Amino acid sequence: xxxxxxxxxxxxxxxxxxxxxxxxxxxxxxxxxxxxxxxxxxxxxxxxxxxxxxxxxxxxxxxxxxxxxxxxxxxxxxxxxxxxxxxxxxxxxxxxxxxxxxxxxxxxxxxxxxxxxxxxxxxxxxxxxxxxxxxxxxxxxxxxxxxxxxxxxxxxxxxxxxxxxxxxxxxxxxxxxxxxxxxxxxxxxxxxxxxxxxxxxxxxxxxxxxxxxxxxxxxxxxxxxxxxxxxxxxxxxxxxxxxxxxxxxxxxxxxxxxxxxxxxxxxxxxxxxxx
Amino acid sequence: xxxxxxxxxxxxxxxxxxxxxxxxxxxxxxxxxxxxxxxxxxxxxxxxxxxxxxxxxxxxxxxxxxxxxxxxxxxxxxxxxxxxxxxxxxxxxxxxxxxxxxxxxxxxxxxxxxxxxxxxxxxxxxxxxxxxxxxxxxxxxxxxxxxxxxxxxxxxxxxxxxxxxxxxxxxxxxxxxxxxxxxxxxxxxxxxxxxxxxxxxxxxxxxxxxxxxxxxxxxxxxxxxxxxxxxxxxxxxxxxxxxxxxxxxxxxxxxxxxxxxxxxxxxxxxxxxxxxx
Numbered sequence: 348x349x350x351x352x353x354x355x356x357x358x359x360x361x362x363x364x365x366x367x368x369x370x371x372x373x374x375x376x377x378x379x380x381x382x383x384x385x386x387x388x389x390x391x392x393x394x395x396x397x398x399x400x401x402x403x404x405x406x407x408x409x410x411x412x413x414x415x416x417x418x419x420x421x422x423x424x425x426x427x428x429x430x431x432x433x434x435x436x437x438x439x440x441x442x443x444x445x446x447x448x449x450x451x452x453x454x455x456x457x458x459x460x461x462x463x464x465x466x467x468x469x470x471x472x473x474x475x476x477x478x479x480x481x482x483x484x485x486x487x488x489x490x491x492x493x494x495x496x497x498x499x500x501x502x503x504x505x506x507x508x509x510x511x512x513x514x515x516x517x518x519x520x521x522x523x524x525x526x527x528x529x530x531x532x533x534x535x536x537x538x539x540x541x542x543x544x545x546x547x548x549x550x551x552x553x554x555x556x557x558x559x560x561x562x563x564x565x566x567x568x569x570x571x572x573x574x575x576x577x578x579x580x581x582x583x584x585x586x587x588x589x590x591x592x593x594x595x596x597x598x599x600x601x602x603x604x605x606x607x608x609x610x611x612x613x614x615x616x617x618x619x620x621x622x
Numbered sequence: 623x624x625x626x627x628x629x630x631x632x633x634x635x636x637x638x639x640x641x642x643x644x645x646x647x648x649x650x651x652x653x654x655x656x657x658x659x660x661x662x663x664x665x666x667x668x669x670x671x672x673x674x675x676x677x678x679x680x681x682x683x684x685x686x687x688x689x690x691x692x693x694x695x696x697x698x699x700x701x702x703x704x705x706x707x708x709x710x711x712x713x714x715x716x717x718x719x720x721x722x723x724x725x726x727x728x729x730x731x732x733x734x735x736x737x738x739x740x741x742x743x744x745x746x747x748x749x750x751x752x753x754x755x756x757x758x759x760x761x762x763x764x765x766x767x768x769x770x771x772x773x774x775x776x777x778x779x780x781x782x783x784x785x786x787x788x789x790x791x792x793x794x795x796x797x798x799x800x801x802x803x804x805x806x807x808x809x810x811x812x813x814x815x816x817x818x819x820x821x822x823x824x825x826x827x828x829x830x831x832x833x834x835x836x837x838x839x840x841x842x843x844x845x846x847x848x849x850x851x852x853x854x855x856x857x858x859x860x861x862x863x864x865x866x867x868x869x870x871x872x873x874x875x876x877x878x879x880x881x882x883x884x885x886x887x888x889x890x891x892x893x894x895x896x897x898x899x
Contacts, residue, residue: 352692358723365719369709433707440671442696442723622673 354446362443363451370455378463381417385409385471393475399483402490406472411503414464415510422456422514423526426617430522435622445618453610457511505602512609519616540564557584565589565597623649623684623770623801624670630678631665639665641825642679647818649769650798651832654816655805656884661822663805664704667772670803671701683770697724700763704775708755710748716762726767735761735791739784753779760788764795771795771802777811789815809880819880821887829887831898833878839897841870842879855893856886869897 351358367374388409393401428438438448476487494500517529544564548556552570556562561569567588588594624647632638639662647653657663668674669681672688672695681688686695709716721727736743739757747755756779763771777785792815796802806812819836821829845851846863857866865879867886887894 352690352694355693358693361719361722368711368715368719431707433703433705436671436673436701436703437707439673439691440696440699440701441720442693444693445691447693619675621675622668 353444354450355444358443359447359450362441362447363454365441366451366455374455374459374463377421378467381464382467382470385413385467386474388413389471389475390478393479393487394482399479399485400488401479402488403472404490404494407494410468413468414503414507417464418456418460418507418511419514419529420526421460422511423518423529425452425456425515425518427518427522427525429519429620429622432622435620439620439622445614449614449617453515456515457508460511508606509601509609512606512613516609516613516616519613519620561586623647624803625682626666626669626679628679629669629676629681631669631674631676638825643826645820645827645830647801647803647820649801650796651818652792652796652802652804652816653818653820654809654812654880655803655820655822656809656880657805657822658888659807662825663822664774666822667701667774667803667805670770670772671699672696673701698768699770699772700724700766700768702756702759702763702771702773702776704778706756706759708747708759710746712746713743713758716747716758720762721766724766724768728765728767731767731795732761732765735764738791739787753781753784756780757784757787760791764791767800769799769801771800773802773804775806775808776804777806777808785811809884813878813880819883821884823888823891828891829894829898835898836883837870837876837878838873839870840876840883841868841874842866842876842882843868855897856882856890858882858885 389406392405392409428434441448479485479487513533514526514529517532518525521528541564544562545559548562548568549559552568555570557569557571567586569584569586572583572585589597624645626643626645629640629643629645630638631640643666645666655663655666665674669676670683670688672691675689684695684698686692688695711719717729717732721729721732733743736758739761741750741754741757741761747758750758756776760773760776763773777788780788788811792802792804804812804816816833818832819829820827840855842865843851844863844865848854848857848864848866851857851864851866851868853868853871855867855869857864859865865882867879867882870876
């Protein structure tokens with residue numbers, strides 16, 4: 348019988364099992380190191396000034412920076428097999444489809460990472476709580492509800508998916524120093540977009556542009572409203588934002604399309620990989 | 623089985639490795655792929671395995687375009703590369719994770735190949751020497767029973783007894799359904815093993831004959847004086863005298879000297895081509 352050459356659930360499961368068996372030591376060590384690092388950072392953050400009045404919302408910056416940084420580094424390590432000939436040959440000639448190999452990596456770097464990160468963060472926070480109680484005799488105040496009831500909280504996750512997809516794409520293109528190279532090329536790309544937007548803003552608004560750098564690509568631009576009237580105390584300028592219809596459209600693209608597009612590009616790059 | 627037509631490929635612009643290369647290999651044979659350093663032996667094997675993509679022409683194995691690397695193709699081809707990777711796991715874990723992907727994998731045969739190579743199966747792969755690991759990989763490759771088996775310098779890193787064990791296990795594994803392609807510099811390691819010779823040079827296949835046809839048309843012998851040998855096509859001198867290749871006019875039977883033949887094909891290419899055409 349002709350095998351399914353695109354996606355087979357049984358083969359995907361077997362391949363995923365193989366992937367975990369090959370890497371479980373690394374993932375286990377990564378979990379321990381991550382927990383240790385988070386505990387160290389939380390300890391420094393909570394106890395360096397001896398203030399006993401602490402609240403969980405103080406941990407939000409650590410949580411977000413950690414999630415983006417650790418997620419980026421972890422994802423950058425994907426496809427490291429392709430960096431050397433022997434491992435690359437083993438990877439590419441393994442009898443699973445490109446899609447199955449790609450989905451396994453995606454599952455590990457998205458679902459696997461998020462689970463690992465939250466477990467590590469939970470352990471580190473719980474241990475910090477115990478240390479805080481032992482040292483100051485009072486618990487860390489849990490005030491997270493006022494932050495998490497707002498839907499805007501989810502934007503950090505949408506943004507995380509885009510960053511993850513970007514690092515995954517970077518990992519398939521570059522196999523050594525992938526994290527640094529991806530950051531470098533992203534900054535270069537972002538700089539080019541900003542420059543292009545500056546030129547576009549000048550083309551449209553010319554001398555009415557408030558300052559050359561007062562614009563945000565895909566968001567808006569600050570312009571002088573009326574130059575004929577002198578208002579020294581209250582300059583007549585305004586920040587023009589894109590119309591709501593377009594803003595919603597761009598938001599939709601950002602939330603639901605950018606990450607899948609980057610994943611698709613990474614998949615096709617994997618399919619075209621030669622060694 | 624393996625059909626390469628008009629294959630063109632280059633790593634760098636204006637420096638072609640293959641130009642309109644054609645090659646047909648059939649099942650039931652063990653092919654020895656020979657060539658100088660940089661002739662493109664490994665690159666040709668990589669094309670057969672789908673690790674490199676043709677820039678012109680096509681490369682098909684068992685009817686599959688190799689560059690697609692479809693699972694149905696990959697489960698019927700195995701490549702033993704010169705530099706290989708084995709995961710840092712126990713042999714039994716290696717078997718339990720890798721073997722299910724090869725539908726014709728024969729665990730019993732794997733055991734007997736390992737026994738032939740004197741490798742105990744209760745070890746971690748990390749505890750093994752390079753040569754031992756290579757023997758595990760060769761045993762695994764043979765046990766997969768894939769229709770196409772590609773080996774790049776398989777005897778590199780094997781000690782002298784292991785080389786004869788290698789010949790023994792390969793000879794035992796060959797069948798009418800399998801096509802085995804072995805690329806090597808160490809042509810003497812393939813003595814009495816391969817039944818067809820493919821020589822690649824100057825971007826194309828310059829020689830492709832089976833061993834029977836070679837011994838039918840050429841005679842390999844060692845003589846003390848070249849003048850005694852008659853119509854010499856190619857000769858090489860050693861302490862034992864002169865090893866020579868002559869035309870085999872009288873259906874004389876001789877044992878093929880792979881190294882001598884390889885040098886003769888490279889240096890007397892036109893004469894050899896004339897004889898075989």
